[in-house]
Amino acid sequence: MRNLKRYIPDSLRPLARRIYRGLLGSNADSHEIRLAKELETYSGCDDVHDLPLIAHYWSNRHLVPMIQAVGFSSAGEMLRHYIRKSIQSSAQSCHLLSIGSGSGKAEIEIVRSLLNDGVRNFHFECVDINPSVLNSGTQQSAELGIDKWISFREFDVNAWNPQHPYSVVMAIQSLHHFIELEALFGKIRQVLEPGGYFVADDMIGRNGHRRWPEALRIIRRLWSELPDKYKYNRGTGVVEREFENADASTIGFEGVRAQDILPLLLMHFRFEIFLGFANLIDPFIDRSFGPNFDANSSWDRNFIDRVHALDMKHIEEGTLKPTHMYAVMRVNQGSSPRVHKRLTPEACVRWPLSRLHWRARHLVRH
Numbered sequence: 001m002r003n004l005k006r007y008i009p010d011s012l013r014p015l016a017r018r019i020y021r022g023l024l025g026s027n028a029d030s031h032e033i034r035l036a037k038e039l040e041t042y043s044g045c046d047d048v049h050d051l052p053l054i055a056h057y058w059s060n061r062h063l064v065p066m067i068q069a070v071g072f073s074s075a076g077e078m079l080r081h082y083i084r085k086s087i088q089s090s091a092q093s094c095h096l097l098s099i100g101s102g103s104g105k106a107e108i109e110i111v112r113s114l115l116n117d118g119v120r121n122f123h124f125e126c127v128d129i130n131p132s133v134l135n136s137g138t139q140q141s142a143e144l145g146i147d148k149w150i151s152f153r154e155f156d157v158n159a160w161n162p163q164h165p166y167s168v169v170m171a172i173q174s175l176h177h178f179i180e181l182e183a184l185f186g187k188i189r190q191v192l193e194p195g196g197y198f199v200a201d202d203m204i205g206r207n208g209h210r211r212w213p214e215a216l217r218i219i220r221r222l223w224s225e226l227p228d229k230y231k232y233n234r235g236t237g238v239v240e241r242e243f244e245n246a247d248a249s250t251i252g253f254e255g256v257r258a259q260d261i262l263p264l265l266l267m268h269f270r271f272e273i274f275l276g277f278a279n280l281i282d283p284f285i286d287r288s289f290g291p292n293f294d295a296n297s298s299w300d301r302n303f304i305d306r307v308h309a310l311d312m313k314h315i316e317e318g319t320l321k322p323t324h325m326y327a328v329m330r331v332n333q334g335s336s337p338r339v340h341k342r343l344t345p346e347a348c349v350r351w352p353l354s355r356l357h358w359r360a361r362h363l364v365r366h
Contacts, residue, residue, distance in 0.1 A: 051285070051286075051287065051290065052285065052286075052287065052290030052291045052293070053295040054284075054285050054290050054291075054293035054294070054295045054300065054304060055285040055286070055290050056295070057295040057301060057304065058281060058285050058304050058308060061305070062305075062308045063277060063278075066275060066277055066340045067275065067326070069340050069341075070273050070275055070338045070339065070340060071273075071338060075201055075326050076106070078199075078273070078326065078328070079110075079170060079172075079199055079201075080110060080113065082168060082197045082199055082328060083096060083110060083114075083168050084114070084119070086167035086168050086196065086197065087114070087119055087121060087122050087167070090121065090167060092121070093121050093122060093123060094121055094122040094123075094167045094168075095122075095123055095125065095164055095165065095166045095167060096122060096123065096124045096125065096166060096167060096168045096169075096170070097124075097125050097127070097166045097168070097169045097170070097191070098124065098125070098126045098127070098169075098170050098171070098172070099127055099155070099169065099170070099171045099174055099184070099188075100127070100128055100129075100155075100171060100172070100173075100174020100175075100177060100178075101126035101127060101128050101134075101137070101152070101172075101174075102128055102130070102133045102137075103133040103134070103136040103137040103140070104126045104137035104140075104141070104150065104152060105137075106172060107124055107126050107137075107150060108137070108140060108141060108144065108146070108150065110124070111124055111141075111146050111149050111150045112144070112146060114149075115146065115149065120149075122149060123149055123150070123151070124149060124150040124151075125150075125151055125153070125166075126150065126151065126152045126153075127152075127153055127154070127155030128152075128154070128155055129154065129155060129156065131154055134152040134153065134154060135152075137150075137152045138151075138152045157178065157180050157183050157184045157187065158180060158183060160187055162187065162190070162191040164191075165191055165192065165193040165196070166191050166192060166193065166196060167193050167196050167197070168196060168197050168198075168199060169188050169191065169192060169196070169197075169198045169199070170198075170199045170200070171198075171199075171200045171201075171202065172200075172201045172202075173201060173202060173203070174202070175200060175202045175261050176202055176203045176204075176209075176254070176255045176256070176257070176258040176261065177253045177254065177256065178253070178256070178257065179253065179256055179257060181257055181260055181261065181264050182264065185264055185265065185267075185268040185269070186268070188268075189268055189269070189331050192330075192331055194331075195330070195333060196330070196331070197272075197328055197329070197330060198269060198328075198329040198330070198331075199327070199328050199329075200265075200325070200326075200327045200329070201325070201326050201327075202258075202261060202324070202325060203255060203258050203261075203323060203324055204258060204259070204261050204262045204276070204322065204323060204324065204325050204348070205255075205258055205259065205279070205282075205321075205322075205323030205324075205350075206255075206258065206259050206323075206350070207247075207249055207255055207256065207257060207258055207259050207260075208246075208247035208248045208249035208250065208254070208255045208256070208258070209247075209248045209249075209254065209255040209258065209282075209323075210245050210246070210247050210248075211245050211283075212320075212321075212350060214319060214320060215279055215280060215320055216243075216245055218280055218310070218314075218320075219243055219280055219283060220242065220243050222280070222284075222307060222310075223242065223243040225303075226303075228241065229292060230289065230292045230293065231243075231289070231292070232289070232292055233288045233289065234287065234288050234289070234291055234292075235287070235288045236288075243283065259350065259352060262325065262345060262348065262349050263349055263351075265327065265329065265345070266345055266346065266349070269329035269330065269331060270329060270330050270331070270332065270333065270337075271327060271328070271329050271337035271345050272328045272329060272330055272337055272338070273326070273327060273328040273337055273338045273339075274325065274326075274327050274328075274337045274338075274339050274343075274344065274345045274348075275325060275326040275327070275339065275340050275343075276315075276321075276322030276324070276325050276339075276340075276343050276345070276348035277315075277322050277324050277325070277340070278311065278322060278323055278324045279311055279314070279315060279320045279321065279322060279323045280307055280310060280311040280314070280320070281304070281307050281308055281311050282323055284303075284304060284307055285304070315343065316341060316342075316343070318347065321348055321349065321350035322343070322348050325345075325348070327345070
């Protein structure tokens with residue numbers, strides 16, 4: 001397909017890609033093939049959370065003030081706060097778990113920070129389906145001499161049989177790769193200590209990271225304002241003169257059940273902190289198109305600022321729903337969560353069906 005695409009006119013490439021994915025999909029329905037694609041995508045990727053410079057511009061200018069509104073300087077500082085709080089309140093060794101840790105770059109930094117502060121009564125367990133990235137984490141932690149406090153192992157949610165409770169369970173950009181969300185959340189409920197915390201940073205938009213129709217209309221209008229140099233897709237090598245609402249879940253597990261995450265969390269947990277954010281801004285700062293924007297260009301920054309302002313207007317009015325969240329949850333404890341403005345978890349769910357239909361479907365099935 002890569003060799004043939006240069007012979008296909010730009011106007012026909014989106015159609016050709018859809019046909020190609022459809023043909024591939026007929027042979028790619030098995031779990032094994034999707035899993036192989038998932039492992040291929042993330043093996044050898046040192047930092048899966050690395051983003052274009054324009055994303056950091058947007059985050060520092062617009063996202064950080066929202067995080068500050070719920071009491072923290074950054075999402076990382078929020079995570080470290082709850083880990084330290086759990087360790088300090090524990091008389092024994094504190095068990096921490098990171099689900100979908102990858103190579104454990106963030107977890108290793110947390111461990112080093114704790115050790116530098118003289119904290120020793122903890123063990124950080126990192127789990128992932130990808131043995132390649134786990135081996136990388138194991139090697140790095142051994143080289144740093146911290147492998148007494150952090151370990152890495154392969155993970156299958158269906159075979160997971162936890163041996164002890166955890167004070168903190170964290171999931172950083174990993175939940176949207178899970179099909180068995182009900183099983184995962186049920187087991188997290190079981191393994192959390194009384195008063196323990198489940199901390200998540202994830203994507204909660206439409207499955208496959210597609211745009212819902214109400215957002216797609218606005219994005220395509222904004223897209224039409226951009227010169228072609230901003231429409232070059234770094235992943236496919238195609239200039240998308242009209243924004244293609246691609247489904248990232250057709251191969252692998254990217255965003256496979258993203259839209260179910262928040263409703264299921266509401267069924268299983270109580271929120272202590274919830275920050276829902278972003279929607280329209282996503283395609284302009286992601287890895288596919290974000291590198292086309294120059295964070296040092298005033299025109300580019302002004303465009304991003306304008307998209308963000310439009311984003312917040314619609315999200316606050318409720319006509320669009322956030323596609324990202326930071327959340328701190330507990331099993332039973334908690335009152336009203338700390339939120340940005342009036343954007344509660346319930347208010348941020350984008351229901352594809354009626355609430356009653358959705359709840360009945362999932363409760364009967366599981």
